[in-house]
Amino acid sequence: MRVPPKKNLLKLNRIFNDNLNRDEFLRLDKNENLQGFSKEVIEDILNMVTSDFLTAYPDASPLYKKLAQCLDIPKEQIYLSAGSDAGIKAVFEVYVESEDEVVVIHPTYAMYYVYSQMFNARLIEVNFDKNLSLPVERITEKISSTTKLICIANPNSPTGTVFSVKDLEKIIKIASENGVLVLVDEAYYQFWGSSAIDLVSDHDNLIVVRTFSKALGLASARLGYLVSTAETVSHLFRVRPMYEVNSFAISLGLYMLEHPDIAKEYVNKIEQSRKWLKEELSKDGIDIAPGFANFVLINVGDSKRASQITEILLNEKIVIKGGFRETCLKPYTRVGLGTLDQMRYFLKKFREALKEIA
Numbered sequence: 001m002r003v004p005p006k007k008n009l010l011k012l013n014r015i016f017n018d019n020l021n022r023d024e025f026l027r028l029d030k031n032e033n034l035q036g037f038s039k040e041v042i043e044d045i046l047n048m049v050t051s052d053f054l055t056a057y058p059d060a061s062p063l064y065k066k067l068a069q070c071l072d073i074p075k076e077q078i079y080l081s082a083g084s085d086a087g088i089k090a091v092f093e094v095y096v097e098s099e100d101e102v103v104v105i106h107p108t109y110a111m112y113y114v115y116s117q118m119f120n121a122r123l124i125e126v127n128f129d130k131n132l133s134l135p136v137e138r139i140t141e142k143i144s145s146t147t148k149l150i151c152i153a154n155p156n157s158p159t160g161t162v163f164s165v166k167d168l169e170k171i172i173k174i175a176s177e178n179g180v181l182v183l184v185d186e187a188y189y190q191f192w193g194s195s196a197i198d199l200v201s202d203h204d205n206l207i208v209v210r211t212f213s214k215a216l217g218l219a220s221a222r223l224g225y226l227v228s229t230a231e232t233v234s235h236l237f238r239v240r241p242m243y244e245v246n247s248f249a250i251s252l253g254l255y256m257l258e259h260p261d262i263a264k265e266y267v268n269k270i271e272q273s274r275k276w277l278k279e280e281l282s283k284d285g286i287d288i289a290p291g292f293a294n295f296v297l298i299n300v301g302d303s304k305r306a307s308q309i310t311e312i313l314l315n316e317k318i319v320i321k322g323g324f325r326e327t328c329l330k331p332y333t334r335v336g337l338g339t340l341d342q343m344r345y346f347l348k349k350f351r352e353a354l355k356e357i358a
Ligand SMILES: Cc1ncc(COP(=O)(O)O)c(C=O)c1O
Pocket: 030, 031, 082, 083, 084, 085, 086, 109, 153, 155, 156, 157, 185, 187, 210, 211, 212, 213, 219, 222, 223, 224
């Protein structure tokens, strides 16, 4: 007999990840670190692998300890996860019940939509204006007696926009008065330079999510963490898999925390690339939307042109995003920032594409 899954999962469409790999394609669509690591770093990493390393179950305690030291908080306030994605899922597993409302800014990170559906929540989307602004009051006024969680990626993807820490605190305070949790997803915070993490000590309804995938360049390792009160973390531990992260992730994460200059240098390079690309495009009369992550939104006029350019570049083996359905994103293509050389190559092909559709 055919056994159906839970009813709410029947409507949930998941797609396979594509296989446009880096051997052939310049992936400017995934917000990954495109600079890579030096030979010395790779050598250090390879040297970590021993027979015992491979055969023993992971011991995450050194990474909890190191993170606690870096963040200057007790380790009991940290929950490691297999990518920040798994941390976000844990929050839904622990707190979101059927018919609870989950408020998100829209558009935002894809998995909030997926997890809302997976856990049968009612998703409340608060749209960005056409000019990519979103007054915080529009978020707080959506809070109702059934709201359980507000998810804010800050900086947000795919818009690259940010709320100031002051604005976030306003949201967190009003949410707290209404018994609502706020998840601030700081996947890209290093590119912005600010963080809501200090608010955790004063607000017990705040969960800050971070990743090693972006500025720290470890997307393959699937490593992230949550910071909240020790009580919230103890709740999250109830849904923890036997081993929340693997040994590679632990060692790589520790390595990056012990060598903070690697990420610092990468973040500086991204700023150089952003500045260079903005200046070059302004020579062509093309604007970049103000953004604070490792990608930019380039204004090409409208959704049709954005789709055409995206397609032409794909034929040139450069992957970007374009042809968005959301009104605020329609005029844009989203392009990941890489090294200056990668940006030069992209710009050459981008200019050719613009000529082709003129
Ligand atoms: C806003 C945001 N949050 C979370 C993630 C998930 O990152 P990871 O699961 O690699 O930590 C992403 C990935 O692109 C993202 O853009």
